Amino acid sequence: MKKINLYMSIVLSALSVFVMVESKKMPAEIAGLGMGPGVLPFWLGAGILLLSIILAVESLLDKRSPKKVFNISEIKNMGIMFLALVLYAISVDLFGFGISTLLLVFFLVRRLGKYAWWKCGTIGVIVSSVSVYLFRVLLEMPLPTGIVGF
Amino acid sequence: MKKNIKLIAMLVLALFAATMASGCAGTKKEDASAKYPTKQVNMVIAFTAGGSSDVQARIVEKYWKKHFNDQPLVFDYKTGAGGQVGFTEIVKAKPDGYTVGGINVPHIAIQSLSNQATFKVDEFAYIAQVVADPNLLVVKADSPIKDLKGFIEEAKKKNGKLTVGIVGTFTAHHLALLQMEEILGIKVTPVPFTGAADQNVAVMGGHIDAMIGNLNDVMRDLAKFKLISLASEQRHQWVKDVPTFKEQGYNFISDIRRGFAAPKGIDPAVLNKLREGFNKIANDPAYLEDMKKIGQPEAYLNGDEFEKVTNSYLQTSKTLVDKYGLVKK
Amino acid sequence: MPSFDLLMQGFATAISPENLFFAFLGALMGTLIGVLPGIGPTSGIAMLLPLTTILPPTPAIIMLAGLYYGAMYGGSTTAILVNIPGEVASVPTAMDGYKLARKGQAGPALATAAISSFVAGTLSLVGLTFFAPTLAGFSLKFGPPEYFALMILALSVVVNLTGKSLVKGLIAGLLGFLIAVIGLDPMSGYARFSFGNVNMMSGIDFISVIIGLFAVSEVLSNVETHVVDVYKAKLTGLMPTLKDLRQITPTMLRSTVIGFFMGLLPGCSPGVTAFVAYDTEKRLSKHPEKFGTGILEGVAAPEGANNATTSGGFVPLMAFGIPSGPALAVLLGGFMMYGLQPGPTLFEKNADFVWAVIASMYIGNVMLLILNLPLVGLWAKLVRVPYPIMAPMVLVFSIIGAYSVRGKLFDIGVALFFGLIGWVMRKVELPASPLILCLILATILETSLKQSLSMSTGGLGIFFTRPISLTLITVALVLVAFSLYTRFKHPEKASEALAEESE
Numbered sequence: 001m002k003k004i005n006l007y008m009s010i011v012l013s014a015l016s017v018f019v020m021v022e023s024k025k026m027p028a029e030i031a032g033l034g035m036g037p038g039v040l041p042f043w044l045g046a047g048i049l050l051l052s053i054i055l056a057v058e059s060l061l062d063k064r065s066p067k068k069v070f071n072i073s074e075i076k077n078m079g080i081m082f083l084a085l086v087l088y089a090i091s092v093d094l095f096g097f098g099i100s101t102l103l104l105v106f107f108l109v110r111r112l113g114k115y116a117w118w119k120c121g122t123i124g125v126i127v128s129s130v131s132v133y134l135f136r137v138l139l140e141m142p143l144p145t146g147i148v149g150f
Numbered sequence: 151m152k153k154n155i156k157l158i159a160m161l162v163l164a165l166f167a168a169t170m171a172s173g174c175a176g177t178k179k180e181d182a183s184a185k186y187p188t189k190q191v192n193m194v195i196a197f198t199a200g201g202s203s204d205v206q207a208r209i210v211e212k213y214w215k216k217h218f219n220d221q222p223l224v225f226d227y228k229t230g231a232g233g234q235v236g237f238t239e240i241v242k243a244k245p246d247g248y249t250v251g252g253i254n255v256p257h258i259a260i261q262s263l264s265n266q267a268t269f270k271v272d273e274f275a276y277i278a279q280v281v282a283d284p285n286l287l288v289v290k291a292d293s294p295i296k297d298l299k300g301f302i303e304e305a306k307k308k309n310g311k312l313t314v315g316i317v318g319t320f321t322a323h324h325l326a327l328l329q330m331e332e333i334l335g336i337k338v339t340p341v342p343f344t345g346a347a348d349q350n351v352a353v354m355g356g357h358i359d360a361m362i363g364n365l366n367d368v369m370r371d372l373a374k375f376k377l378i379s380l381a382s383e384q385r386h387q388w389v390k391d392v393p394t395f396k397e398q399g400y401n402f403i404s405d406i407r408r409g410f411a412a413p414k415g416i417d418p419a420v421l422n423k424l425r426e427g428f429n430k431i432a433n434d435p436a437y438l439e440d441m442k443k444i445g446q447p448e449a450y451l452n453g454d455e456f457e458k459v460t461n462s463y464l465q466t467s468k469t470l471v472d473k474y475g476l477v478k479k
Numbered sequence: 480m481p482s483f484d485l486l487m488q489g490f491a492t493a494i495s496p497e498n499l500f501f502a503f504l505g506a507l508m509g510t511l512i513g514v515l516p517g518i519g520p521t522s523g524i525a526m527l528l529p530l531t532t533i534l535p536p537t538p539a540i541i542m543l544a545g546l547y548y549g550a551m552y553g554g555s556t557t558a559i560l561v562n563i564p565g566e567v568a569s570v571p572t573a574m575d576g577y578k579l580a581r582k583g584q585a586g587p588a589l590a591t592a593a594i595s596s597f598v599a600g601t602l603s604l605v606g607l608t609f610f611a612p613t614l615a616g617f618s619l620k621f622g623p624p625e626y627f628a629l630m631i632l633a634l635s636v637v638v639n640l641t642g643k644s645l646v647k648g649l650i651a652g653l654l655g656f657l658i659a660v661i662g663l664d665p666m667s668g669y670a671r672f673s674f675g676n677v678n679m680m681s682g683i684d685f686i687s688v689i690i691g692l693f694a695v696s697e698v699l700s701n702v703e704t705h706v707v708d709v710y711k712a713k714l715t716g717l718m719p720t721l722k723d724l725r726q727i728t729p730t731m732l733r734s735t736v737i738g739f740f741m742g743l744l745p746g747c748s749p750g751v752t753a754f755v756a757y758d759t760e761k762r763l764s765k766h767p768e769k770f771g772t773g774i775l776e777g778v779a780a781p782e783g784a785n786n787a788t789t790s791g792g793f794v795p796l797m798a799f800g801i802p803s804g805p806a807l808a809v810l811l812g813g814f815m816m817y818g819l820q821p822g823p824t825l826f827e828k829n830a831d832f833v834w835a836v837i838a839s840m841y842i843g844n845v846m847l848l849i850l851n852l853p854l855v856g857l858w859a860k861l862v863r864v865p866y867p868i869m870a871p872m873v874l875v876f877s878i879i880g881a882y883s884v885r886g887k888l889f890d891i892g893v894a895l896f897f898g899l900i901g902w903v904m905r906k907v908e909l910p911a912s913p914l915i916l917c918l919i920l921a922t923i924l925e926t927s928l929k930q931s932l933s934m935s936t937g938g939l940g941i942f943f944t945r946p947i948s949l950t951l952i953t954v955a956l957v958l959v960a961f962s963l964y965t966r967f968k969h970p971e972k973a974s975e976a977l978a979e980e981s982e
Contacts, residue, residue, distance in 0.1 A: 113867025200812020230681025357622030
């Protein structure tokens with residue numbers, strides 16, 4: 001945990017400095033307002049900076065042996081999953097909601113559960129048809145149709 | 151048993167593929183303008199569902215099918231940023247006539263002046279104006295301020311500390327307040343709120359001394375308020391005993407207009423159909439009755455007139471914004 | 480008692496077959512919408528609003544109201560079963576509910592949620608019935624400085640949500656604030672941290688953030704560990720025992736009071752009161768360290784409070800036309816469409832309508848209890864549905880939920896982004912609840928601060944010269960001091976929690 005906390009405080013400090021610099025660029029005062037738009041973000045940045053310095057000091061003083069937090073295979077597995085979701089988000093607009101959902105559910109069920117492909121496919125068809133029927137048809141929600149039209 | 155499930159699953163898959171294929175084949179382009187609309191029309195609303203703009207558009211929806219080939223009007227809420235998100239959405243939409251939206255003036259005029267602007271006023275194809283909602287100067291029912299004269303005296307006595315509520319800064323209300331200060335020759339402290347509802351409460355609870363509000367919003371709690379003056383040319387029929395600023399010698403006119411627009415670049419024939427349809431809706435007695443029920447001051451203008459109104463607001467806003475240095479650098 | 484007679488007349492209207500049917504329909508759909516993560520009562524009511532052009536006012540409003548309080552019943556289900564809150568107001572429920580489910584006590588947890596919802600919902604309806612006009616004045620006493628003080632009080636909860644590291648909890652809270660700041664400043668209209676992008680200008684919707692932090696990151700975290708069946712534990716009974724019920728009764732009553740009174744104030748959405756009630760119970764409990772490990776009080780408190788808040792919210796809505804949250808704002812639109820102007824005159828001019836709606840809420844609460852208790856068995860069985868099938872389904876519905884709020888693909892992107900962030904936060908042990916709470920509170924906090932400063936032309940004195948705001952701020956400071964004191968006095972409890980998490 002020790003190392004991770006240290007890295008985290010570095011990342012957060014960088015973020016807070018960025019926030020503080022950006023908020024200084026905002027107008028400090030606007031006619032008729034008690035407080036300009038940049039005031040609160042500036043102090044938020046300052047607060048995060050202060051806390052991350054405390055975190056860094058804490059973790060440097062921490063005597064416990066560091067615990068490994070991230071391992072490569074975990075990150076790889078998560079990355080594949082996340083990539084699938086990103087592709088899904090893109091494909092929803094491009095190819096339509098129904099077909100993308102079908103593919104996503106197929107992929108997820110297969111990956112999480114390692115079932116036979118036809119089982120995954122059926123679940124995919126059911127989930128996507130039910131959600132399209134429920135939301136697009138019944139509730140008239142404008143879910144994207146894309147080029148496939150489903 | 152297991153085999154059966156597998157068989158059913160395959161059948162479902164096959165059936166699904168078949169319907170999809172047939173579904174895709176059905177979409178073919180037809181002559182657009184003559185038969186418009188041939189499918190649902192999307193209505194972009196830039197404010198939350200249930201807000202004044204939405205409620206008004208819902209009344210339009212009630213009569214829409216009658217004048218537009220029995221096709222549905224589908225609501226699409228793109229809210230945020232004081233309407234800017236939704237207005238931008240209208241401008242950026244495909245100009246095929248299947249996306250229209252509600253616009254508010256002077257909101258679009260002011261927003262187009264900002265250096266963070268995402269659209270220009272001339273990027274809209276104006277269909278119709280449906281509402282002109284005048285601004286009022288309002289105080290609490292039991293406030294010591296009795297009339298406009300009393301208000302001016304009180305403001306001078308408090309030497310700039312009199313608090314007046316407005317909705318947002320750099321908004322229609324904010325400009326109205328600046329304009330009023332100038333015309334009445336007074337200085338007050340503006341207190342911005344995020345919406346009409348919380349502004350109304352702040353006046354009722356006596357947390358601020360007065361506010362600039364729209365007739366539509368003030369009508370909701372008429373008994374709790376004292377209406378000082380109306381910022382329009384003539385008195386309004388709903389509040390006949392409220393004097394205008396003008397008749398008391400102050401030429402302060404300020405209101406909010408609601409209307410509809412499509413993205414620029416729309417086929418003129420389609421735009422004409424939309425304008426005609428809205429004209430018919432706006433003159434339907436049942437529609438007028440509904441508008442009265444929801445408390446929105448109906449004021450129909452055709453597309454060309456609406457565009458002219460918008461441009462005149464653009465000029466006024468520009469003058470005020472330049473004068474008070476409100477454009478953010 | 481005139482309101483009693485009026486209520487009886489209301490019941491006479493409400494039990495007509497048509498009104499009963501729509502109350503039932505509203506309650507049923509509310510439960511479903513509550514169960515589906517992401518799709519909240521706000522989008523639910525908005526989607527059903529077009530029906531108001533077909534139906535007469537009484538059944539339509541009865542149905543929409545039923546949908547609103549029904550959603551609070553359903554919201555706890557996925558929170559307990561899969562650690563994905565169906566509703567903002569059920570975020571705290573997930574903290575203990577999910578742990579209970581993992582211990583095999585999904586049944587009692589679900590039943591407790593339903594019972595607590597019913598008790599709190601009904602008791603606050605009694606409050607609504609008899610004190611509506613009197614209580615309405617209460618919300619008028621709150622001006623911007625009082626709201627600011629109230630938000631400070633709510634923020635004091637964060638200290639107790641931080642988990643084992645105070646510093647990390649506070650960091651998470653500030654990050655929540657920072658997310659809320661993105662977009663146009665509600666007061667000045669100045670775009671902050673939006674980099675010229677219109678979508679960013681409209682701000683980050685907290686529903687998408689919650690879906691990301693809970694639903695998406697849940698799936699991302701589980702794929703790596705290949706947790707196929709977390710519910711190996713045997714189900715031990717469906718209903719809570721009498722002893723359990725006796726234990727949670729004080730919790731339910733206290734949460735009702737908290738939820739109802741905070742519900743009278745605009746801006747205090749059920750999400751806020753659920754957190755506050757959870758925190759209060761933790762403070763008052765004889766065994767605060769057990770909170771978060773899976774105890775029934777941890778489910779009863781937020782579920783009671785969120786239901787009490789829904790009833791409380793009808794007081795300012797009907798008496799002044801002030802919606803206390805986005806869902807009620809949409810409902811207000813429904814009122815407007817019928818030309819029913821909420822406000823003092825509503826109770827006079829449209830007494831039949833108002834009392835029929837209130838009466839229907841009593842009936843609706845009973846219906847929901849009857850609907851939900853037998854469902855407990857069904858839902859509890861759902862935990863047997865293998866995770867690999869359940870998770871993708873919940874995920875898809877969550878994504879639709881994120882999309883439905885504003886109809887923008889951008890929000891799906893936000894949900895995915897926060898899924899990744901949530902995964903990292905779990906890894907580095909940054910707690911999600913403080914972030915969510917601050918995100919919900921931030922806008923009102925900043926707005927009321929700016930308004931107060933405008934009113935006082937810059938002086939901070941305004942918060943200490945008005946009695947209500949002074950009291951609230953003092954209470955907040957005392958609570959924070961008290962929490963910090965116990966924290967440093969009993970560090971062993973912190974290490975206990977440490978052992979718990981490194982299981």
